[in-house]
Amino acid sequence: MTSETAPVPADEAAAVRTLLPVATPREAARRAWRAFDGHRGPLVVAAVMFALSGFTGLVAPFALGLVVDALVEDASGVARLVWWSAGAIALAAVVETLASAASVTFLARAAEPALAGLREQVLENALGLDHDVVEAAGEGDLLSRVGDDVRVLAESVTTVVPMLIRSVVAIAFTAAGFFVLDWRLGLAGLATLPFYALGLRWYLPRSGPYYRAERVANGERAQALLTAVHGHATLRAQRLGERHAARVAAASWRSASLTLRVWNLLTRFGQRTNRSELIGLLLVLGTGFFLVRGDLGAPVTVGAVTTAALFFHRLFNPIGIILMIFDEVQSAGASMTRVAGVAGMTPATAPQTEARGDASPCGRLSLSGVGHRYAAGRPALADVTITVEPGQRVAVVGASGAGKSTLGQVVAGRIRPTDGEVLLDGRPVGDVVRAARDGASPVVVVTQEVHVFSGSVRDNLTLADATADDARLWAALERLGAAGWVRALAPADTDPLDLGVGDGGTPLTPAQAQHLALVRVELADPLVVVLDEATAEAGSAGARALERAATTVTTGRTTLTIAHRLTQAEVADRVLVLEDGEVVEDGPPQELARRGGHYARLSAAWHA
Numbered sequence: 001m002t003s004e005t006a007p008v009p010a011d012e013a014a015a016v017r018t019l020l021p022v023a024t025p026r027e028a029a030r031r032a033w034r035a036f037d038g039h040r041g042p043l044v045v046a047a048v049m050f051a052l053s054g055f056t057g058l059v060a061p062f063a064l065g066l067v068v069d070a071l072v073e074d075a076s077g078v079a080r081l082v083w084w085s086a087g088a089i090a091l092a093a094v095v096e097t098l099a100s101a102a103s104v105t106f107l108a109r110a111a112e113p114a115l116a117g118l119r120e121q122v123l124e125n126a127l128g129l130d131h132d133v134v135e136a137a138g139e140g141d142l143l144s145r146v147g148d149d150v151r152v153l154a155e156s157v158t159t160v161v162p163m164l165i166r167s168v169v170a171i172a173f174t175a176a177g178f179f180v181l182d183w184r185l186g187l188a189g190l191a192t193l194p195f196y197a198l199g200l201r202w203y204l205p206r207s208g209p210y211y212r213a214e215r216v217a218n219g220e221r222a223q224a225l226l227t228a229v230h231g232h233a234t235l236r237a238q239r240l241g242e243r244h245a246a247r248v249a250a251a252s253w254r255s256a257s258l259t260l261r262v263w264n265l266l267t268r269f270g271q272r273t274n275r276s277e278l279i280g281l282l283l284v285l286g287t288g289f290f291l292v293r294g295d296l297g298a299p300v301t302v303g304a305v306t307t308a309a310l311f312f313h314r315l316f317n318p319i320g321i322i323l324m325i326f327d328e329v330q331s332a333g334a335s336m337t338r339v340a341g342v343a344g345m346t347p348a349t350a351p352q353t354e355a356r357g358d359a360s361p362c363g364r365l366s367l368s369g370v371g372h373r374y375a376a377g378r379p380a381l382a383d384v385t386i387t388v389e390p391g392q393r394v395a396v397v398g399a400s401g402a403g404k405s406t407l408g409q410v411v412a413g414r415i416r417p418t419d420g421e422v423l424l425d426g427r428p429v430g431d432v433v434r435a436a437r438d439g440a441s442p443v444v445v446v447t448q449e450v451h452v453f454s455g456s457v458r459d460n461l462t463l464a465d466a467t468a469d470d471a472r473l474w475a476a477l478e479r480l481g482a483a484g485w486v487r488a489l490a491p492a493d494t495d496p497l498d499l500g501v502g503d504g505g506t507p508l509t510p511a512q513a514q515h516l517a518l519v520r521v522e523l524a525d526p527l528v529v530v531l532d533e534a535t536a537e538a539g540s541a542g543a544r545a546l547e548r549a550a551t552t553v554t555t556g557r558t559t560l561t562i563a564h565r566l567t568q569a570e571v572a573d574r575v576l577v578l579e580d581g582e583v584v585e586d587g588p589p590q591e592l593a594r595r596g597g598h599y600a601r602l603s604a605a606w607h608a
């Protein structure tokens with residue numbers, strides 16, 4: 001079995017869930033063109049510069065052809081002609097260099113802002129997508145589009161795209177030059193095309209799977225290395241280092257051996273391209289020979305055939321470049337269709353729904369017949385019908401998998417329930433949340449995975465309210481008991497609000513991150529708060545501080561706490577006990593504890 005036919009490792013098909021839309025090539029091209037709105041000036045200059053550099057490339061073959069003709073026909077004026085030709089060639093080389101540099105500069109001037117606009121639009125749309133749309137597609141899909149695909153496009157704008165345009169322009173000008181010389185020489189040049197096409201037909205079906213497999217293998221290698229970096233303490237503590245190193249080595253070798261095979265394939269492809277070049281040159285020279293002899297109609301000069309041969313030689317580079325970057329061009333094209341797919345999505349807008357009943361915004365939640373099923377199988381929620389009064393604190397308890405988080409997501413309007421509806425002050429909660437996207441949302445969720453945004457403490461807080469001044473930020477920090485540790489973190493000469501946190505900044509503990517998230521809730525001032533394991537991360541002292549902050553921030557707001565510790569339920573006004581997605585008990589915690597049912601058993605088990 002030769003290396004080119006060796007089986008490619010299992011494809012990444014399972015990992016690719018393209019449930020977010022992918023634009024058609026035509027739509028993607030239209031969107032790319034529209035992205036240049038307002039930046040067409042530099043684009044036009046770039047086009048002129050590309051054309052100029054393509055044209056000047058023809059000067060040398062023409063000049064040399066003239067010299068050859070002069071040598072053949074009349075030796076007396078040759079010396080002068082050589083000097084003139086040398087001057088023209090030198091001038092053309094200078095102009096070509098300058099035009100080539102200017103073309104890339106102006107292309108970047110047009111493309112960088114266009115790309116930035118596209119990136120902003122994709123990010124804006126991505127952030128505006130419904131939670132359940134992202135969940136259905138898989139977060140990885142969205143992340144790879146706003147991350148990898150945009151990066152591929154950004155890289156190709158400065159590398160592949162200029163190379164492609166320059167090569168295409170060079171080929172177009174040279175082909176035109178051929179036909180200006182003599183149409184029969186032009187046809188001889190064109191006759192080479194099928195040989196290049198055959199080479200490409202051999203290469204493309206073989207290279208695609210290898211490149212894909214190589215990307216997957218590179219990803220696995222990166223993953224293995226990342227795991228080693230993140231988990232080094234565990235690996236060391238459990239003396240698993242060698243075993244993991246063997247895994248990293250295996251992943252590296254898979255990636256390296258695929259890269260070797262790709263190079264092998266490229267070398268063979270290069271041989272086929274060289275063969276096509278040889279055939280082409282022979283065709284042009286052979287045709288030229290018969291044309292000079294006058295065997296094929298009107299004769300042409302030796303100089304013209306020389307020019308044609310030099311033209312053909314001039315094609316080697318651009319054709320080679322196009323063939324070599326074909327894959328990257330395809331990859332950039334694929335990225336553009338994926339980015340355009342998201343850029344073309346209209347973030348769900350809230351339909352104008354009529355409010356039912358008392359619609360004054362106070363935070364009343366009404367769930368009627370709410371059920372949710374993630375996929376075929378057991379429902380995660382079933383027939384939940386409850387009303388939560390404004391300002392009421394409700395704790396949701398139940399075993400793992402009982403549906404607590406699902407209920408929280410449904411109440412927050414992040415998941416559209418498959419059955420029934422959730423109304424916030426008489427309107428479907430999903431619509432209310434979507435309508436408030438650009439303003440303060442009336443519902444805020446705090447989950448266990450709280451992200452610390454890279455930036456200052458102030459940046460992390462003003463995300464919730466861009467208009468908040470420092471006095472308001474400090475008031476919120478003080479009220480929630482976070483001001484002390486925020487001050488203590490900063491060096492004496494630094495304003496604590498300026499302290500950098502997140503990636504590259506001062507590291508925050510999970511409890512501190514959650515504390516900041518609760519301060520953000522205070523600043524956002526929503527009607528409804530959903531706390532899903534908001535205090536579960538902390539150790540005992542931190543947990544108490546967080547619980548106090550959670551109690552403060554939820555005072556006067558309708559609150560749904562997904563309680564993983566019974567202390568959270570004991571301070572609630574009301575407890576819902578979930579079992580297999582159904583509410584099996586509902587009432588004040590003290591009353592439920594006396595009733596001797598599910599809650600009482602959970603309470604007894606907890607206190608034991």
Ligand SMILES: Nc1ncnc2c1ncn2[C@@H]1O[C@H](COP(=O)(O)OP(=O)(O)OP(=O)(O)O)[C@@H](O)[C@H]1O
Pocket residue numbers: 135374375379380398399400401402403404405406407
């Ligand atoms: N995104 C999802 N896709 C498919 N099934 C899911 C998803 N999220 C939850 N489920 C399933 O729905 C059911 C309820 O899950 P949910 O997370 O709401 O329970 P929970 O009570 O919050 O559990 P835990 O305390 O472990 O977080 C479980 O059977 C779970 O496996």
